Amino acid sequence: TKITxxxxxxxxxxxxxxxxxxxxxxxxxxxxxxxxxTLLEPYYKFRLEIPTAAVGxxxxxxxxxxxxxxxxxxxxxxxxxxxxAPVATLFxxxxxxxxxTRGEGRLFCTSDGYEPCHDQEAVVARVGYDPEADLxxxxxxxxxxxxxxxxxxxxxxxxxxxxxxxxxxxxxGEAILPKAATLGRKYHMSDEELEAIMxxxxxxxxxxQYSEPKLxxxxxKEKPTRHRPARTExxxxxxxxxxxxxxxxxxxxxxxxxxxxxxxxxxxxxxxYVAYTKTELVLVFDAYLVKxxxxxxxxxxxxxxxxxxxxxxADAYIERMMHELGPDYSIRTVTDDKLLQFSAVxxxxxxxxxxxxxxxxxxxxxxxxxxxRKLAESKA
Numbered sequence: 001t002k003i004t005x006x007x008x009x010x011x012x013x014x015x016x017x018x019x020x021x022x023x024x025x026x027x028x029x030x031x032x033x034x035x036x037x038t039l040l041e042p043y044y045k046f047r048l049e050i051p052t053a054a055v056g057x058x059x060x061x062x063x064x065x066x067x068x069x070x071x072x073x074x075x076x077x078x079x080x081x082x083x084x085a086p087v088a089t090l091f092x093x094x095x096x097x098x099x100x101t102r103g104e105g106r107l108f109c110t111s112d113g114y115e116p117c118h119d120q121e122a123v124v125a126r127v128g129y130d131p132e133a134d135l136x137x138x139x140x141x142x143x144x145x146x147x148x149x150x151x152x153x154x155x156x157x158x159x160x161x162x163x164x165x166x167x168x169x170x171x172x173g174e175a176i177l178p179k180a181a182t183l184g185r186k187y188h189m190s191d192e193e194l195e196a197i198m199x200x201x202x203x204x205x206x207x208x209q210y211s212e213p214k215l216x217x218x219x220x221k222e223k224p225t226r227h228r229p230a231r232t233e234x235x236x237x238x239x240x241x242x243x244x245x246x247x248x249x250x251x252x253x254x255x256x257x258x259x260x261x262x263x264x265x266x267x268x269x270x271x272x273y274v275a276y277t278k279t280e281l282v283l284v285f286d287a288y289l290v291k292x293x294x295x296x297x298x299x300x301x302x303x304x305x306x307x308x309x310x311x312x313x314a315d316a317y318i319e320r321m322m323h324e325l326g327p328d329y330s331i332r333t334v335t336d337d338k339l340l341q342f343s344a345v346x347x348x349x350x351x352x353x354x355x356x357x358x359x360x361x362x363x364x365x366x367x368x369x370x371x372x373r374k375l376a377e378s379k380a
Contacts, residue, residue, distance in 0.1 A: 045112035247354035271301035286314035
């Protein structure tokens with residue numbers, strides 16, 4: 001989703017801090033109310049291998065699960081079917097395949113983006129969401145008259161607006177502010193560009209960049225009468241667990257069948273990493289979609305594993321940790337979330353993508369293997 005700011009105007013007397021932020025939130029909601037919303041749902045791309053005798057049952061099941069599919073290959077014994085289907089209808093189909101093929105069928109699924117929800121009306125009705133009653137995200141606008149603000153219903157905003165947006169009718173084939181659209185496409189920024197923006201907005205970054213742990217002590221030669229206890233700057237790595245799982249082909253494949261097994265394999269990898277590097281590490285798993293999840297935290301092989309609460313994303317938890325740890329920590333974040341990476345640049349925190357960290361895990365794994373080999377040779 002791309003949202004472009006096309007117009008804005010402040011008043012010297014009546015505009016106060018936070019007004020533009022609030023106006024932006026309300027403008028987005030107003031736009032959604034005018035344009036209408038389409039509910040999206042995640043889709044799987046699947047490959048189904050079954051005995052040819054079970055093809056009729058499989059095709060009937062897939063049609064009932066709103067799948068688009070076609071046979072890829074077939075002979076007298078085996079048939080392969082490929083297609084796409086909503087995750088909501090296909091996630092539990094593996095058990096049925098195993099049952100009606102007597103263990104001879106196999107279903108392989110991979111994430112394949114989002115499509116309009118196959119039963120949007122039923123989902124919306126079941127949730128019972130009323131956008132006009134949402135006090136946290138109101139669609140109505142606030143206007144000012146005679147020094148006081150008043151609320152205008154979203155359907156009447158166009159009658160009160162006093163600033164043209166400059167947006168041309170899309171039906172006439174005209175582009176919407178070509179200059180702004182061109183700028184919007186250039187969203188890939190280097191670390192240097194991100195840091196320059198944050199410096200202009202918030203001033204110099206004071207937090208130290210990531211470095212290897214080092215010993216910091218007072219200068220006893222120049223000030224022999226003032227002894228300060230030596231302290232160690234602690235190194236901390238904060239990892240978004242599901243980002244890492246879905247960035248690795250093996251772990252992603254495991255997750256299609258058992259997310260719990262994929263988490264266990266990732267935690268085993270990180271156990272070796274922590275033991276070898278002596279780095280403090282926090283592994284965060286997102287439980288945002290778990291209804292009424294209380295969240296939990298455990299210690300495994302010397303590092304922390306956190307499952308967030310049901311209403312909290314891993315990104316929100318990691319961002320809060322970055323603010324709370326303080327200057328005694330040299331922090332690295334491992335995440336693919338662009339906003340969180342932007343926040344890390346502002347905090348002066350080193351950031352890594354999941355693929356970059358997987359490369360580091362591979363390098364550390366090779367070093368461990370070489371160390372064990374040399375140790376075995378020395379004892380031989």
